[in-house]
Structures are given as structure tokens and as C-alpha cells.
Amino acid sequence: MHSHRLRGQNFLIVTVLNLFITIVEIIGGLLSGSLALLSDAFHNLGDSFSIVLGYVAQLIAHRPESQHRTFGYRRAEILSALLNAIFLIVISIFLIVEAAKRIAHPEPVNGEIMMVVAIVGLVANFASAFLLQGGSRDSLNVKATYLHVLSDALSSLAVIIGGFILIFVDLPWLDPLLTIAVSLYIASEAWPIIKQTVGILMQSAPELDFKSIDHDLMQIKGVNGVHHVHAWQIDEHRIIFSAHINCDNLQLSQMGVIYDQISKVLQEKYGIAHVTIQAEYNRGDDEKLFNTKEDQQNICN
Structure with missing residues (x-):
């Protein structure tokens, strides 16, 4: 029970951190004009939803077997992992489309604000990833949530690099290009989770000799x-x-x-x-x- 309460506490801390990052990055993105920051804010907002969904699914999965659910409720976590991974793909596609529009019609970006806000996001995201890392080894559900947070940390790192470059060089296409690169990476990481969860839900045969x-x-x-x-x-x-x-x-x-x-x-x-x-x-x-x-x-x- 102690480890179960501790994991619940971790989920709560990560949720609060993500809501904080979301607010900071929305404000920073509007002030700096950075699409990459706003995209990171959308990711973090989605993370907050995913973390809550993942925790609720974990609670449901630990319910005992019954005459109506003779195998128990373990697939609640599989459903949660699938929804989270699909959500990542959808957000990535949306951001790639928006970034393509920004490349066609570039707008000025304040690199200093962009970099400072992204540093705050990076620290918070790495803290969140650390809290979820242990559970990600044993649960697809927690792994999907952990992937959300880790992808945001990578996104923040890319924004920091982009902001630093933009301080010295005027490259209006760099910000949307970073958005596309991070979105493609996130989608590529989410796709294997979708394949695995769909395989389980379709009762595909596991890897057995x-x-x-x-x-x-x-x-x-x-x-x-x-x-x-x-x-x-x-x-x-x-x-x-x-x-x-x-x-x-x-x-x-x-x-x-x-x-x-x-x-x-x-x-x-x-x-x-x-x-x-x-x-x-x-x-x-x-x-x-x-x-x-x-x-x-x-x-x-």
C-alpha cells in the first residue's frame, strides 16, 4: 500500500508541475511569438490530462476480479496507454500543420523570452520524468505517460537551442522547423505503443516459440x-x-x-x-x- 500511495503522490506532483509549465509557456509563447513554445504548452496541457487518465486507469486496474470481470480490470491501463498514444499522434499532426503554415508565413520571434521560458519547462519536465521513470519499466500505461513528459523535456531542450540561436541570428523558419522535428520524434515514439496496445486488445498471440x-x-x-x-x-x-x-x-x-x-x-x-x-x-x-x-x-x- 505504501508504494501505491507513493505512486499516487508522484502522479499528483507531475500533474501540478505540468499545469504550471503550461501556464508559463502559454504566456511566454504569446509574448515571444514562438510557435515552438506554444506547441510545448499544448503538449504539457495534454500531459496533464494523460497523467490523470493514467492514474485513474491504474486505480481501476487494481480492482479485484468479479463474476462480471473474471480476468479483472487490467486492460484499463492498456486502454489508457492507447488513448494517450493516439492523443500524442493527433497533437503532433496538428502542430506539424501549424508549423508548415508558419514556415510559409514567418513571424518574428523573441529568442531571449523563448529560451528563458523553455529552461523553466525543461527543469520541470525532467523532474516529472524522474518521478515517473520507475513505473515506466513495468506498465505500458505509465510508459505512455512517461513518454508524454519526456517528449516535452526534449521539446523544451530544442526550444532552448532555437532561442539561443535566434538571439544572435534572425532565422524565422527555425522556430517552426524545431516544432516539426520534435513532433515527428514524439509521433515515432508513440506509434510502437499504439501497435502493442492494439495487439493486446485484439488478442493477438504474444511472442512465444x-x-x-x-x-x-x-x-x-x-x-x-x-x-x-x-x-x-x-x-x-x-x-x-x-x-x-x-x-x-x-x-x-x-x-x-x-x-x-x-x-x-x-x-x-x-x-x-x-x-x-x-x-x-x-x-x-x-x-x-x-x-x-x-x-x-x-x-x-
Whole structure:
């Protein structure tokens, strides 16, 4: 419970920091005329929403299993990570469009104000990233939120460099160019999270060596065949596995020993959290590990 409260406290501090940065950068962006600062402010405003969403999703995910949610609420964090990553992509596209307009119609920018405000944002963003770093290793949800904050730190750094250059050289295209560069980087970092979360929600098979699994299960005494295999993920950590196995005509007590051996192999060697096995005698002898569409049609016929 202590670590849970501490993480909640971190989320709160990061939210307050991001709201503070947003206000400062909006004021600084309007005073300096910097699109890069205003884009950073929009990112930070989005971060505040993402941080709150991420924390709420984390609270929901820790709710216990029930008769209505037999696998629990763990996918709340996956949904939150997906929404956060999509939000990053949408903001990046919007800012790239605005930056392109600014390149076509450049406006003067005050480099000194731009640089000072960006330094404040950089310090606050790095502090926020530090508070979220630990949780980002274990949760896609926290990783998406952490990515929001880290991308803003990078954006602030780019704005600082741009502001410093603009103090000495009049380059009206530099500010929008920095906006495009940072937006492209943020989008490229968000895209893998979208792919992974969509894969989990679509119950795509995790990265497992199914040939090796088939080989290992066939080494267990009493197992004559493995077929009708399914594997999917509840979240980025919990893999669910089910399969039908062909066995000798054994007593139920003997099957219990085989079940235990199968569960041990799958959990210890392949990191599978939940295993469901259906034993069969002659049924399914001609089926493969995975049935193709043609195989399923033949079975039905």
C-alpha cells in the first residue's frame, strides 16, 4: 500500500508541475511569438490530462476480479496507454500543420523570452520524468505517460537551442522547423505503443516459440498430441494459454499429474501466467497445433 500511495503522490506532483509549465509557456509563447513554445504548452496541457487518465486507469486496474470481470480490470491501463498514444499522434499532426503554415508565413520571434521560458519547462519536465521513470519499466500505461513528459523535456531542450540561436541570428523558419522535428520524434515514439496496445486488445498471440512449446509438451509422459492452441495477453505482463492434448486412456488422478507438469513447463520456461488444458483420448488426433481455415471447414464437414 505504501508504494501505491507513493505512486499516487508522484502522479499528483507531475500533474501540478505540468499545469504550471503550461501556464508559463502559454504566456511566454504569446509574448515571444514562438510557435515552438506554444506547441510545448499544448503538449504539457495534454500531459496533464494523460497523467490523470493514467492514474485513474491504474486505480481501476487494481480492482479485484468479479463474476462480471473474471480476468479483472487490467486492460484499463492498456486502454489508457492507447488513448494517450493516439492523443500524442493527433497533437503532433496538428502542430506539424501549424508549423508548415508558419514556415510559409514567418513571424518574428523573441529568442531571449523563448529560451528563458523553455529552461523553466525543461527543469520541470525532467523532474516529472524522474518521478515517473520507475513505473515506466513495468506498465505500458505509465510508459505512455512517461513518454508524454519526456517528449516535452526534449521539446523544451530544442526550444532552448532555437532561442539561443535566434538571439544572435534572425532565422524565422527555425522556430517552426524545431516544432516539426520534435513532433515527428514524439509521433515515432508513440506509434510502437499504439501497435502493442492494439495487439493486446485484439488478442493477438504474444511472442512465444510455439514449436518449442509443442516439443516440450510432447516430452511429457502420457501426452500424445497437442492441438487447438490459443494464447493471448490480458496486459503486457500476463499471458493466457489454452490447448487440447491427446492422452492415453488415463484415470483422472493420473491426468492431474500431467496437468501439473504442463503448467510448470509453461509458467517457468515461457512465463505464461494462466494455463487451461483440455484432455482428449481419440478426439482431435488429426488436428494440428493451429487449425487453418481449410482445416476448420474439413472438421465441420
